[in-house]
Ligand code: FES
């Protein structure tokens with residue numbers, strides 16, 4: 498573990514990415530994955546302040562739907578109220594701190610499992626068995642504290658900050674890139690929720706580049722989208738995009754050809770992967786999208802949630818077609834296995850005394866932009882005494 502006094506140099510090293518060009522840029526110092534102080538700084542400067550993707554609107558499509566998540570150690574429940582509005586609030590009971598919900602469900606109210614205090618889906622305290630309904634010391638109601646929510650292309654983002662800068666205006670270019678895929682209404686064909694034994698940045702970094710496809714995903718996935726067809730496109734301080742050329746001669750690529758042809762333009766030959774910093778990666782192909790969210794639990798432990806989205810009519814067709822859902826599930830499970838095993842190996846070797854940052858390939862240019870994002874968010878935090 499680094500001494501506190503080395504945190505400043507680590508944050509300064511991040512600042513160096515402001516001036517570096519791809520070709521000269523190197524990977525992050527390995528301490529970025531092992532420093533407990535940096536991890537704390539990331540929670541404070543990023544995960545408690547920025548917009549964090551927690552899921553899809555489909556998970557709260559019906560009144561009464563809810564699901565839980567955890568951001569920077571804060572238990573959160575996302576609900577669809579009787580008015581249909583999507584809200585996010587602290588899941589910590591106002592009585593004695595039990596999480597009032599876990600997992601997901603559909604109900605008219607949230608009832609704490611400890612002593613059965615119950616809450617409306619907008620957070621209002623409704624009932625307190627065997628006692629009068631209390632108020633807070635200042636006389637205000639004992640509601641579950643709410644968080645800011647924005648939805649974008651069917652993704653649900655939450656911010657723990659009181660007044661975060663609105664998200665949607667920051668993603669105008671990303672939306673233009675993804676608009677042809679019309680994924681706002683796409684359905685979740687496959688969902689996954691796993692814990693990977695590595696630092697959150699290692700997972701995101703793998704998702705930020707297609708350079709690793711031939712290595713980690715040899716076989717049919719690399720045959721469809723080989724590393725050589727990966728090209729960085731653009732980035733802002735909020736998001737980045739690269740594209741992967743599709744080989745329509747491959748087993749996985751061939752069925753996507755009619756969808757690609759229908760899209761036309763650049764999307765007919767190369768599909769975009771867009772990452773919204775800090776924690777969501779949206780990887781398109783002509784008739785599907787795989788999304789991944791990375792939620793840090795501890796320095797070397799990350800909750801990885803995501804899924805595979807398809808257009809509504811494809812959702813129906815695949816469910817009706819014998820074996821196709823199972824085939825796709827197996828392919829996604831393999832993809833995740835390969836990426837998660839890399840994350841675990843990287844986290845281990847980060848502790849090697851021979852680990853030092855190597856030169857990045859031009860196909861990894863999105864990494865630099867992610868590092869600049871980190872630098873921007875952490876510099877002020879790190880400069881505090
Ligand atoms: S902690 Fe929730 S009712 Fe007691």
Ligand SMILES: [Fe+2]
Nearest residue numbers: 703713714836
């Ligand atoms: Fe991968």
